[in-house]
Amino acid sequence: xxxxxxxxxxxxxxxxxxxxxxxxxxxxxxxxxxxxxxxxxxxxxxxxxxxxxxxxxxxxxxxxxxxxxxxxxxxxxxxxxxxxxxxxxxxxxxxxxxxxxxxxxxxxxxxxxxxxxxxxxxxxxxxxxxxxxxxxxxxxxxxxxxxxxxxxxxxxxxxxxxxxxxxxxxxxxxxxxxxxxxxxxxxxxxxxxxxxxxxxxxxxxxxxxxxxxxxxxxxxxxxxxxxxxxxxxxxxxxxxxxxxxxxxxxxxxxxxxxxxxxxxxxxxxxxxxxxxxxxxxxxxxxxxxxxxxxxxxxxxxxxxxxxxxxxxxxxxxxxxxxxxxxxxxxxxxxxxxxxxxxxxxxxxxxxxxxxxxxxxx
Amino acid sequence: xxxxxxxxxxxxxxxxxxxxxxxxxxxxxxxxxxxxxxxxxxxxxxxxxxxxxxxxxxxxxxxxxxxxxxxxxxxxxxxxxxxxxxxxxxxxxxxxxxxxxxxxxxxxxxxxxxxxxxxxxxxxxxxxxxxxxxxxxxxxxxxxxxxxxxxxxxxxxxxxxxxxxxxxxxxxxxxxxxxxxxxxxxxxxxxxxxxxxxxxxxxxxxxxxxxxxxxxxxxxxxxxxxxxxxxxxxxxxxxxxxxxxxxxxxxxxxxxxxxxxxxxxxxxxxxxxxxxxxxxxxxxxxxxxxxxxxxxxxxxxxxxxxxxxxxxxxxxxxxxxxxxxxxxxxxxxxxxxxxxxxxxxxxxxxxxxxxxxxxxx
Numbered sequence: 050x051x052x053x054x055x056x057x058x059x060x061x062x063x064x065x066x067x068x069x070x071x072x073x074x075x076x077x078x079x080x081x082x083x084x085x086x087x088x089x090x091x092x093x094x095x096x097x098x099x100x101x102x103x104x105x106x107x108x109x110x111x112x113x114x115x116x117x118x119x120x121x122x123x124x125x126x127x128x129x130x131x132x133x134x135x136x137x138x139x140x141x142x143x144x145x146x147x148x149x150x151x152x153x154x155x156x157x158x159x160x161x162x163x164x165x166x167x168x169x170x171x172x173x174x175x176x177x178x179x180x181x182x183x184x185x186x187x188x189x190x191x192x193x194x195x196x197x198x199x200x201x202x203x204x205x206x207x208x209x210x211x212x213x214x215x216x217x218x219x220x221x222x223x224x225x226x227x228x229x230x231x232x233x234x235x236x237x238x239x240x241x242x243x244x245x246x247x248x249x250x251x252x253x254x255x256x257x258x259x260x261x262x263x264x265x266x267x268x269x270x271x272x273x274x275x276x277x278x279x280x281x282x283x284x285x286x287x288x289x290x291x292x293x294x295x296x297x298x299x300x301x302x303x304x305x306x307x308x309x310x311x312x313x314x315x316x317x318x319x320x321x322x323x324x325x326x327x328x329x330x331x332x333x334x335x336x337x338x339x340x341x342x343x344x345x346x347x348x349x350x351x352x353x354x355x356x357x358x359x360x361x362x363x364x365x366x367x368x369x370x371x372x373x374x375x376x377x378x379x380x381x382x383x384x385x386x387x388x389x390x391x392x393x394x395x396x397x398x399x400x401x402x403x404x405x406x407x408x409x410x
Numbered sequence: 411x412x413x414x415x416x417x418x419x420x421x422x423x424x425x426x427x428x429x430x431x432x433x434x435x436x437x438x439x440x441x442x443x444x445x446x447x448x449x450x451x452x453x454x455x456x457x458x459x460x461x462x463x464x465x466x467x468x469x470x471x472x473x474x475x476x477x478x479x480x481x482x483x484x485x486x487x488x489x490x491x492x493x494x495x496x497x498x499x500x501x502x503x504x505x506x507x508x509x510x511x512x513x514x515x516x517x518x519x520x521x522x523x524x525x526x527x528x529x530x531x532x533x534x535x536x537x538x539x540x541x542x543x544x545x546x547x548x549x550x551x552x553x554x555x556x557x558x559x560x561x562x563x564x565x566x567x568x569x570x571x572x573x574x575x576x577x578x579x580x581x582x583x584x585x586x587x588x589x590x591x592x593x594x595x596x597x598x599x600x601x602x603x604x605x606x607x608x609x610x611x612x613x614x615x616x617x618x619x620x621x622x623x624x625x626x627x628x629x630x631x632x633x634x635x636x637x638x639x640x641x642x643x644x645x646x647x648x649x650x651x652x653x654x655x656x657x658x659x660x661x662x663x664x665x666x667x668x669x670x671x672x673x674x675x676x677x678x679x680x681x682x683x684x685x686x687x688x689x690x691x692x693x694x695x696x697x698x699x700x701x702x703x704x705x706x707x708x709x710x711x712x713x714x715x716x717x718x719x720x721x722x723x724x725x726x727x728x729x730x731x732x733x734x735x736x737x738x739x740x741x742x743x744x745x746x747x748x749x750x751x752x753x754x755x756x757x758x759x760x761x762x763x764x765x766x767x768x769x770x771x
Contacts, residue, residue, distance in 0.1 A: 233682040236597050236675065238690075283644060285768070289671045302673060304663050310650045312663060314597065314675040321594040321690055329684040331603075407646070407766055 085153035085372045086113025087179075088136065088146065090167055092122045095181065096158045099343065101130065103364035109372035113151045116143055143167070147174035154179055154372065156208075160249040161256025165190040168205065172197040177375055179368070181208040183261035184388030188396055191389040198385060206371045206381045207388035211266065213367040215358035216346040217273060220328060220335055224276030229351065230331025232311040237270030237326045239263040239341050240300075240318035246293050250319065258297030260286075260398055264317035265391050266341040268398075270326040271305055271313035272390070274335075279305035279313070279394055281409045286402040289320050303398050446514035446733045447474025448540070449497065449507060451528055453483045456542065457519045460704065462491065464725035470733035474512045477504055504528070508535035515540055515733065517569075521610040522617025526551040533562040538736055540729070542569040544622035545749030549757055552750040559746060567732045567742045568749035572627065574728040576719035577707040578634060581689060581696055585637030590712065591692025593672040598631030598687050600624040600702050601661075601679035607654050611680065619658030621647075621759055625678035626752050627702040629759075631687040632666055632674035633751070635696075640666035640674070640755055642770045647763040650681055664759050 087110050089096045104112040114136030115126050123137050136151050146152050155171035156179040157164055164185045171178045178198060184191050184207055198205035211217050224232060240263050249255035250262055258264075272278065282305050286298035293299075300318035307313070316323065324339035326348070337348035337356060343364075347357040360366055374381045394410060401408040448471050450457045465473040475497030478484050484498050497512050507513050516532035517540040518525055525546045532539045539559060545552045545568055559566035572578050585593060601624050610616035611623055619625075633639065643666050647659035654660075661679035668674070677684065685700035687709070698709035698717060704725075708718040721727055735742045755771060762769040 234599070234601075234677055234679070234684055236599070236677070236688075238595070238597070240595075242692075283646065285644065285665060285667075287667075287671075287673070300673070302665050302675060304646060304665070304675075306648075310648075312648070312661070312677070314663060314665075314677060316595055316597070316673070316675060318595070322693075323595055323690040323695070325688070327597075327686070327688075329599075329682055332683075334684070405768055 082153065082376070084108075085110040085177075085375060086136075086151045087111065087154045087156050087368065087372075088114035088116055088138070088152045088176075090116040090143075090155055090157045090171075091159035091163075092117045092119070092126060093158065099364050100156065100158065100368075101126070103362050103368065106362050106365040107369045107372070109369045109376060110154065113153075114138065114146070114149070116140065116146070116155075144170055144174055146171070146176060152176060154375070156368075157181060161186055161261055162254060164256070165194055168194040169197040172201040172203050172205070175201060175203065177204045177206075179206045179208055179371060180385070180388065182388065182391075183256070183265050183395065184385065184392055186256045186261065186392075188389065188393050191385065191392050195385040195389065204375050204381055205385035207383045207385060208367065209269065209383045209387065210343075210363045210367040211269065211341050211346075212273070212383050212387075213370055214346055214360065214363055216337055216348065216356050217270075217326075217340065219356045219358070220326065220337060220348075221273045221276065223328070223330070223335055223350075224274060227330070229333030229335070231309060232275045232307075232328060232330055234329040235271045235274045235311065235313035235327065236315075237267045237274070237313060237340070238316040238323040239266035239270070240316065240321045240323045242322050243319040251293055251295075251297060253296035259299060259317050259319045260301045260395055263319070264301055264315075264395065264398075266324075267315040267317040268303075268391055268394055270340050271315055272394075274326065274328045275307045275309070275311045275313070277307040277309055277311065278390060279410055280308055281306045281407055282394060282397045282401050283407045284398040284401040286399075294319070298402070301398065301402065303401070305394070443514065443737070445469075446471040446538075446736060447497075447512045448472065448515045448517050448729065448733075449475035449477055449499070449513045449537075451477040451504075451516055451518045451532075452520035452524075453478045453480070453487065454519065460725050461517065461519065461729075462487070464723050464729065467723050467726040468730050468733070470730045470737060471515065474514075475499065475507070475510070477501065477507070477516075505531055505535055507532070507537060513537060515736070517729075518542060522547055522622055523615060525617070526555055529555040529566065530558040533558040533564050533566070536562060536564065538565045538567075540567045540569055540732060541746070541749065543749065543752075544617070544626050544756065545746065545753055547617045547622065547753075549750065549754050552746065552753050556746040556750065565736050565742055566746035568744045568746060569728065570630065570744045570748065571704075571724045571728040572630065572702050572707075573634070573744050573748075574731055575707055575721065575724055577698055577709065577717050578631075578687075578701065580717045580719070581687065581698060581709075582634045582637065584689070584691070584696055584711075585635060588691070590694030590696070592670060593636045593668075593689060593691055595690040596632045596635045596672065596674035596688065597676075598628045598635070598674060598701070599677040599684040600627035600631070601677065601682045601684045603683050604680040612654055612656075612658060614657035620660060620678050620680045621662045621756055624680070625662055625676075625756065625759075627685075628676040628678040629664075629752055629755055631701050632676055633755075635687065635689045636668050636670070636672045636674070638668040638670060638672065639751060640771055641669055642667045642768055643755060643758045643762050644768045645759040645762040647760075655680070659763070662759065662763065664762070666755070
């Protein structure tokens, strides 16, 4: 009975969601929202220090609810952000979010191993879903998440804030409008020294490992700069702190081949502070440093062009643009399919690192 | 009889050479030269456009002679640089250089496959030897060259002009005096688009291939920045112009592991304009761009330090410093052993590229 009720409510919610997907027929039957209500699932560092503050600046969405397993966190957030009790969920009653018209979007900010479950549950609850990167530990997970959102006719966006940053967009543009000719060589690095010794990023079961975490920035640098998908990869995993990085790699170095002949050398590490992107074209170069900072990404091109777009808040821009796409019924900038593209490469990288051989993708 | 005469003359020349090696006993018996006479062997682009002009600026040496197989070149150089006929050799009468007191140093600027033969012949003629990079196609060649120079008690310097450049020296210093802590990650690239279609650099038998040519700069960047010798390597060779790069690679990408745990990603190509060195330390970074240009190498460090030493002429500085070391009897900055270190890695790189596997060094 419970399930039936949930499915019924889910269908109702779906109808509501369809309004924001731009269905003109349904749009006539419900008032169009100006701002979408977002519920953050998982109140760790990223939600606390980045997303919640960003949601105080957004125009197209606001912090409507939270999902947390820690009562003390619920209490603190409730007070700080004036969140009504009815919009506060835990992992047991999460699915009841389907009944809540205040919540339009569920933003999954949990460790990667939990992304699939909560994205699928959110989709089944009829909510649009934002999912933090890495999308999930496996291609199979990503495909299931995309399928669930398609089946429920809800949108799925990956939290790749960088793709909303005009600085990396300037590099992406050089692949599409080749001012300096074809891309020949990319160097892309993203890492930081993580002093923590007992964090989910160090646990395999939770989807840890640097490759999914900072590694996807290094990978995105190469994919976005070339505008292509790699066709083969060679990778080497290593660690300098085996007592901490027992289950997952601390550092991953990988080389990518692209169909055009472009090549990339990428590095990512939880042991090294580094963050840059360097692209050599037939007739010039472009670079960003940092390439994937929370702010201050900037760079230059060989013709003297400076890349230094200032944005108020990266996460606010990302959530506003994604919510605007939902409200307008237009395409998302970074849909689930884009997260899947990365995880396809990440799987190949792990396969190469384990085998010591080049892996075709 | 010919051989005996040559050996005798060689021994005489050796005695002369010993003066400049700082043998106090012999020094008393011969006037000490203020400037060493250099003979360039091979009058291609590098001798013509770089070394000969540099030798017009040197204080410790001068262009004393030439060795060429092309009579028209001999004539042109003779006129341009006022070289006496007796100091002009061809490849047949080269060994008679042993009899010529004007020539103190033979600078071998031939294709790499010919380095061993001419370095050994020059050493046997009792002359100090400068040898262009790459030292030789194989470790065995390098060892034979070092042995020949040791046996003849002459000095052997490799033409690594960059190691005489205070810009790369600033990076080398950070390995020895670790202002930013230990080296963690190096990215090192050196390449240019070579439009030539029928050059020795494209022929295997002449020691062509980008790895020995520009690749040693990329490799040196990593070795000099870490101050260490790599212990393992993975490499991938490729070409985008198979009709030109039939016998040798156009591009080589390689990754190095160093004993300290430092890692390097290196790229070299005859198809890509790129030249930079990037070093990430525990607590900062340093970069050079270009790292191995003939001039204008410059960069910066994370603490704001600029690296921009202006030098009048790189090749002049190199030859002057090497000749000064010979005159003073002090150690050469870049002896044959340093060239050998690179070729040891280059051999491993080719082995890895051929096998598709990591190669231990």
